[in-house]
Amino acid sequence: MLDKMKIWKNKPTSSDDNLEERKTRLKEQFIPNHVAIIMDGNGRWAKKRALPRVAGHHEGMKVVRKITKLANELGVKTLTLYAFSTENWKRPKMEVDFLMKLPEEFLGTFLPELVEENVRVEMMGYKESLPPHTLGAIGRAMEETKDNDGLVLNFALNYGSRAEILEAVKGVLNDCKSGILNEENLNEDVFSNYLMTKGLGDPDLLIRTSGEIRLSNFMLWQLAYTEFWFTDVLWPDFSEEHFVEAVEVFQNRQRRFGGV
Ligand code: IPE
Ligand code: IPE
Ligand code: MG
Numbered sequence: 542m543l544d545k546m547k548i549w550k551n552k553p554t555s556s557d558d559n560l561e562e563r564k565t566r567l568k569e570q571f572i573p574n575h576v577a578i579i580m581d582g583n584g585r586w587a588k589k590r591a592l593p594r595v596a597g598h599h600e601g602m603k604v605v606r607k608i609t610k611l612a613n614e615l616g617v618k619t620l621t622l623y624a625f626s627t628e629n630w631k632r633p634k635m636e637v638d639f640l641m642k643l644p645e646e647f648l649g650t651f652l653p654e655l656v657e658e659n660v661r662v663e664m665m666g667y668k669e670s671l672p673p674h675t676l677g678a679i680g681r682a683m684e685e686t687k688d689n690d691g692l693v694l695n696f697a698l699n700y701g702s703r704a705e706i707l708e709a710v711k712g713v714l715n716d717c718k719s720g721i722l723n724e725e726n727l728n729e730d731v732f733s734n735y736l737m738t739k740g741l742g743d744p745d746l747l748i749r750t751s752g753e754i755r756l757s758n759f760m761l762w763q764l765a766y767t768e769f770w771f772t773d774v775l776w777p778d779f780s781e782e783h784f785v786e787a788v789e790v791f792q793n794r795q796r797r798f799g800g801v
Pocket of ligand 3: 581582583
């Protein structure tokens with residue numbers, strides 16, 4: 542008995558083990574299908590290093606690459622990344638301009654690897670107000686990866702959930718008026734098809750970095766039964782270990798969806 546307790550006490554906790562071991566220990570059948578991430582804390586990461594805020598955004602881009610690769614490897618089907626909100630236009634023009642150039646830089650550097658890894662690039666958000674160079678880069682990536690059937694890498698760019706829901710309501714009203722949709726047939730599944738996440742399904746796991754415990758207008762409808770995982774780690778410091786930790790926690794949660 543005493544011996545057994547000793548063994549138990551000395552057993553390393555999962556976070557002491559190396560990444561490869563922890564990855565193989567994840568239960569394959571319980572890998573979240575859809576993971577959504579609010580990538581926050583780039584500005585504070587830069588500030589801590591006395592760098593301009595945009596240096597944090599640039600560093601964060603490399604993390605996107607790393608986490609995409611890992612999510613795909615683990616068998617996640619959809620990775621939705623909050624890259625720019627409809628409220629982020631309030632930031633200084635210089636920062637907004639920089640953020641609008643990041644998709645080109647990211648895809649310019651990594652698109653060949655994404656193609657090779659069978660990743661399909663998608664985007665949700667209001668396209669009208671995005672600069673043509675940003676839209677062009679994303680459009681090309683979407684076109685080039687449209688036949689891939691691995692991970693869907695879904696960028697939420699100029700995305701806002703309240704606006705999305707309002708648009709959906711307007712779409713429903715229009716379709717009812719024109720007879721495409723019958724009011725009696727409107728249910729949650731039908732309504733979901735009017736949202737920007739049409740066909741992607743709701744996230745199983747939401748991660749937000751940087752210690753902020755709020756949604757900031759992200760996927761309000763879709764997150765109804767999602768498991769949340771918050772960390773103080775700033776996005777540029779977010780590592781593969783952190784992602785695996787979030788999945789480990791997710792696998793130990795009991796989802797009840799209102800049942801017992
Ligand atoms: C997240 O980092 C990236 C975007 C919102 C575009 P922030 O830029 O919000 O970083 P903090 O929150 O100011 O540290
Ligand atoms: C949310 O982060 C948007 C993105 C990560 C793209 P913010 O930094 O804009 O959120 P608030 O302003 O702290 O709520
Ligand atoms: Mg922030």
